[in-house]
Amino acid sequence: MEEKLRALEGITYREWQKLKLVIDNKFAEIKYDNILDVSKDTVEELKNIN
DSSP, X not given: OHHHHHTTTTOOHHHHHHHXXXXXXXXXXXXXXXXXXXXXXXXXXXXXXX
């Protein structure tokens, strides 16, 4: 978990807001699977948020 947290070092608040929105949406879709899979669609969703 520490390694994942350190990967976020240097992220801006605006970037965090975008990332959080995508992650929250993705986990809402997969709430019973409990494992995040970063697919091409997930990355595209992040790119489309302005």
